[in-house]
Amino acid sequence: MTESDQPGLGRREFLGLCARGCLALGLMPLGLRDSGGLLAGAAQAKVGNVSNVPARYFKPLAAREIKCLLCPRHCQIRPGERGLCGVRENVDGVYVTKVYGKPAAIKGDPMEKGPFFHFLAGTNTLALGTAGCNLTCLYCQSWQFAQRRPEQTDNESLPPDEVVAQVQKYGIPSITFTYSEPVVAIEYVLDTARAARAAGVKTLIHTAAACNEQPMRDLCNAVDAINIDLKGFTDKFYQDVVGSLRTVVLENVKIAAASSAWLELTALIVPGYNDDQASFRAMCEWVLENVGPDVPLHVSRFFPEYRLRNVPATPIDTLKELRKIAFNVGLHYVYLGNMAGDPSESTYCPKCGIKVVKRVGYQVTNEALDLRTYRCTKCGLKIAGYWVA
């Protein structure tokens, strides 16, 4: 989907509403009349608005070459060149990031769009995405900026302190780095998350977790919630369709699961590519064994995009069969994504089966969840997650 196709409040709308002080997202107690820094940021927005901020996670080599240590590609970059992600450059021996404080997408989104269903459910979040990605997914859903260099996208100037100031000003409880790959903008994500935590604001990321161990641990320690894409469960799919390493992603899921950050998983099902039931069952069994039954799993519907425009949308029956498999394996919370209005969007108590949180699209209603104890009001089972009134 393009940025403008995606439901939620668009960047221009968000900036305009912030500037007019009339942003009203769901239950947010907003209504301020002050025009703030975002308007100034919007005025600076332009194609080619990039940063030259020192990057982290690298090793200097001879002849001013640099080896990037952020992701398993380990790009070896000569002066004047960039790595495959297109946002990290060797400037005469100095390694810099071109996307620090330069989001190409800014939206006021429902938390459920993340998707995050068990973390601050029913609230809204400021969603940011920068240009660039270290993967090459043939079905990229955000190719308009994920598969572009930052010089080719229309970027705002929104440094970490300003992001936090704006969400505080308008009473938004969280910031989510999504749409493209937060890993390649790690310096921006880490600094924003640290400033946010100091201000009592939560930070979330949605990532494919194609990342080396140390930066992955740093991300997990800095943010409050993570959604990791499990794009498939064969090495061949990861290599041929995604341009990543399955083994690295699985190790990073384990790192995230062992951290204090809340974890959810997403599996986008592409017909004919990763919809094999045996492979999906193996993935669910791995999740059960390595993460546990309470991690929410979002099984999402694919729509034709980017280089797989010739592949039809995932049949609904395929998704429903996979959801049954996940439940049969023993996972407690399995949702179908991109299926607005389907009963599979709601949360059901794994013990007594009652609907505890009802979802219809982005409308969220608490039906049977005790928000003081996080327990099902019928049988008393604790429903995993971080819930708010």
Ligand code: SF4
């Ligand atoms: S983060 Fe970018 S520059 Fe670094 S190794 Fe990965 S693709 Fe290459």
